[in-house]
Amino acid sequence: MKLIRDKVPEIVAKSGKKAITHVADEAEYKKLLAQKLQEEVDEYKNVPHAEELADIIEVVYALAQQHGKSPADLEQIRKDKAEKRGAFTKKIILDRTE
Numbered sequence: 001m002k003l004i005r006d007k008v009p010e011i012v013a014k015s016g017k018k019a020i021t022h023v024a025d026e027a028e029y030k031k032l033l034a035q036k037l038q039e040e041v042d043e044y045k046n047v048p049h050a051e052e053l054a055d056i057i058e059v060v061y062a063l064a065q066q067h068g069k070s071p072a073d074l075e076q077i078r079k080d081k082a083e084k085r086g087a088f089t090k091k092i093i094l095d096r097t098e
Helices: 008-014 026-046 051-066 073-085
Strands: none
Touching: 026 051, 051 073
């Protein structure tokens, strides 16, 4: 059992097969979204392509919605955090603190 994109049952049906599905309740959905995020991150680590990043973003947007945030809200939070703490563009590695 795994969370799938909304149109996958239609795609499966067009192939002549039948997808056995159900609609998750909120608790199951939250759990499966977290699992899906890890699955997509693992896929990106194995095949580092932009398409895999887009899959991660899709899951992140769904998770943000669970927190009552839109993609625009999430982007603003990201910008605010980057302004306050920086981004990851300078490639700085922390070796240790003393």
